[in-house]
Amino acid sequence: MRELKDILYKVSLTSSFGNMNVEVKGICFDSRKVQSGFLFVAVKGTLSDGHQFMDKAADLGAQVIVCERLPDTVNESITYVTVKDSAQALGIIAANWFGNPSEKLKLVGVTGTNGKTTTVTLLYQLFSRLGYKAGMISTVENRIGDQVIPSTHTTPDPIQLNELLRKMVDVACAYAFMEVSSHAVDQERIAGLKFAGALFTNITHDHLDYHKTFENYIKAKKKYFDELNSDAFALVNADDKRGMVMIQNTKAKKYSFGLKKMVDYKGKIITNSIEGLELEVAGKSVWFKMIGDFNAYNLLGVYGAAVLLGEDSDEVLTQLSSLRGAPGRFELVAPGSKFTAIVDYAHTPDALKNVLETIAQFRTGQEQVITVVGCGGNRDKTKRPLMASIACRLSDKVVLTSDNPRDEDPMDIIRDMQTGILPTEARKTLVIADREEAIKTACMMAKGKDIVLIAGKGHETYQEIKGVKHPFDDREVVDRMLKLFSN
Numbered sequence: 214m215r216e217l218k219d220i221l222y223k224v225s226l227t228s229s230f231g232n233m234n235v236e237v238k239g240i241c242f243d244s245r246k247v248q249s250g251f252l253f254v255a256v257k258g259t260l261s262d263g264h265q266f267m268d269k270a271a272d273l274g275a276q277v278i279v280c281e282r283l284p285d286t287v288n289e290s291i292t293y294v295t296v297k298d299s300a301q302a303l304g305i306i307a308a309n310w311f312g313n314p315s316e317k318l319k320l321v322g323v324t325g326t327n328g329k330t331t332t333v334t335l336l337y338q339l340f341s342r343l344g345y346k347a348g349m350i351s352t353v354e355n356r357i358g359d360q361v362i363p364s365t366h367t368t369p370d371p372i373q374l375n376e377l378l379r380k381m382v383d384v385a386c387a388y389a390f391m392e393v394s395s396h397a398v399d400q401e402r403i404a405g406l407k408f409a410g411a412l413f414t415n416i417t418h419d420h421l422d423y424h425k426t427f428e429n430y431i432k433a434k435k436k437y438f439d440e441l442n443s444d445a446f447a448l449v450n451a452d453d454k455r456g457m458v459m460i461q462n463t464k465a466k467k468y469s470f471g472l473k474k475m476v477d478y479k480g481k482i483i484t485n486s487i488e489g490l491e492l493e494v495a496g497k498s499v500w501f502k503m504i505g506d507f508n509a510y511n512l513l514g515v516y517g518a519a520v521l522l523g524e525d526s527d528e529v530l531t532q533l534s535s536l537r538g539a540p541g542r543f544e545l546v547a548p549g550s551k552f553t554a555i556v557d558y559a560h561t562p563d564a565l566k567n568v569l570e571t572i573a574q575f576r577t578g579q580e581q582v583i584t585v586v587g588c589g590g591n592r593d594k595t596k597r598p599l600m601a602s603i604a605c606r607l608s609d610k611v612v613l614t615s616d617n618p619r620d621e622d623p624m625d626i627i628r629d630m631q632t633g634i635l636p637t638e639a640r641k642t643l644v645i646a647d648r649e650e651a652i653k654t655a656c657m658m659a660k661g662k663d664i665v666l667i668a669g670k671g672h673e674t675y676q677e678i679k680g681v682k683h684p685f686d687d688r689e690v691v692d693r694m695l696k697l698f699s700n
């Protein structure tokens with residue numbers, strides 16, 4: 214039970230009706246979850262509008278309703294509070310409900326099109342190795358110290374988010390590292406949080422189904438930096454065209470990292486091989502187990518953030534050098550087998566290009582690169598032809614397949630992909646809609662030192678078809694094929 218006025222602390226009210234001296238038993242923004250004595254926040258969504266469900270919430274016993282406009286008939290026994298932006302109010306209310314946990318630890322957020330999961334995973338692993346208790350909120354999983362909690366979103370809704378942070382505070386975590394998606398910024402999932410620091414990886418084509426234009430997508434990411442406090446740090450990749458734009462209006466202390474420009478945390482690639490990266494950082498040459506130029510950026514961002522959080526530069530580099538990053542990101546399946554199989558979460562044109570260009574750097578010229586790739590259903594359709602085009606340009610053979618078709622027909626998605634393929638390239642493509650069959654065929658085609666890249670699903674352990682998540686793991690399918698060949 215909490216007093217309403219405490220829960221509404223820092224929420225700007227436009228009006229209120231009914232008794233404000235009430236206690237609330239719980240908070241929610243889904244009318245189906247309302248229980249007697251609850252506070253319900255009506256939020257406008259992408260599919261429906263929570264304001265339509267205010268009467269339903271009242272029937273289920275809501276004590277307080279927070280909304281942007283009152284229902285046609287108000288219920289005399291309920292307290293109504295109106296606000297300008299109920300999504301933002303929900304964030305602040307959720308933070309208040311859980312006792313503002315973000316103020317009781319050091320919270321660092323990571324945003325960008327690619328590299329968020331890798332960066333927060335490295336930060337979490339690094340700070341754990343440096344002897345701190347830490348938490349992590351990511352696409353792959355959430356962690357409270359060593360406890361693993363399954364993840365449903367990259368950035369959870371404000372209630373789940375603050376509940377996770379609360380649990381971290383309760384077990385004395387000193388740090389929390391979280392991914393901040395553009396959806397989360399736009400939907401105010403992070404409203405009411407206090408960030409000690411924020412990191413920007415890069416911005417390239419994705420999620421245009423949601424944001425409509427690239428400019429809107431940039432604005433959503435920038436809003437995150439615009440709203441930071443002056444005591445936070447804002448650390449950006451200066452080699453990204455939009456890196457400096459992100460921080461042009463922030464009040465936070467500005468820092469940059471990169472490989473090309475004059476920056477605060479600069480690196481230079483000395484060696485880049487399938488075993489790892491050798492980088493020159495802070496005047497030292499350091500070996501890392503992470504693979505690919507793009508991981509040099511992730512490592513430099515992590516290094517900069519750790520130093521800004523007060524850690525010793527040498528100690529950070531020593532610990533970072535042995536970390537492997539997140540599962541399903543350039544993951545070599547059964548290294549040393551008949552051929553090289555890589556599972557990678559590249560599901561954007563830029564990520565796919567980076568991964569295939571990284572693979573190209575390791576080629577001796579003898580081997581073929583065989584790519585298995587699909588695009589998600591109910592997601593940005595404009596990336597489909599681009600991803601197919603990149604796969605064809607940078608591979609010898611491409612198997613076009615399905616990746617979480619969701620509510621769409623897998624063949625419609627594949628046909629969208631094919632519009633990006635030149636007639637001269639079509640002969641190197643095969644269409645096998647069943648992902649398991651597609652992976653098996655690619656493995657059967659591989660000979661000698663060939664490299665098979667299975668892109669798009671990384672750590673995912675399911676294939677989502679018409680609302681059902683069927684168990685499926687790219688790594689398991691490849692592993693089974695490699696075992697078959699080794700017998």
Ligand SMILES: CC(=O)N[C@H]1[C@@H](OP(=O)(O)OP(=O)(O)OC[C@H]2O[C@@H](n3ccc(=O)[nH]c3=O)[C@H](O)[C@@H]2O)O[C@H](CO)[C@@H](O)[C@@H]1O[C@H](C)C(=O)N[C@@H](C)C(=O)N[C@H](CCC(=O)O)C(=O)O
Binds near residue numbers: 256352365366397
């Ligand atoms: C497009 C999108 O982001 N949708 C998210 C959004 O839902 P929504 O606002 O669209 O919900 P809605 O169905 O329109 O409903 C509007 C409101 O009415 C309420 N409602 C609805 C029905 C009802 O009977 N009663 C009721 O009260 C809902 O609780 C909601 O508050 O808010 C929900 C709660 O936070 C999210 O679960 C939901 O994520 C959906 C499932 C989703 O797939 N999101 C993806 C695209 C996403 O968020 N991805 C990002 C980035 C991924 C990445 O690149 O890493 C992420 O952070 O995961």
Ligand SMILES: Nc1ncnc2c1ncn2[C@@H]1O[C@H](COP(=O)(O)OP(=O)(O)OP(=O)(O)O)[C@@H](O)[C@H]1O
Binds near residue numbers: 327332511539
């Ligand atoms: N810094 C980077 N720049 C470009 N591509 C990257 C970078 N880091 C990782 N990638 C590529 O992008 C893929 C996704 O990486 P990661 O999961 O770390 O990103 P993310 O931002 O969390 O993605 P999502 O938004 O889907 O959760 C990787 O599998 C790899 O192919």
Ligand SMILES: N[C@H](CCC[C@H](N)C(=O)O)C(=O)O
Binds near residue numbers: 352367560589617670
């Ligand atoms: N977080 C991203 C991941 C996409 C992963 C890919 N496997 C797909 O399903 O499209 C999204 O929800 O758009």
Ligand SMILES: [Mg+2]
Binds near residue numbers: 329330351352
């Ligand atoms: Mg992620």
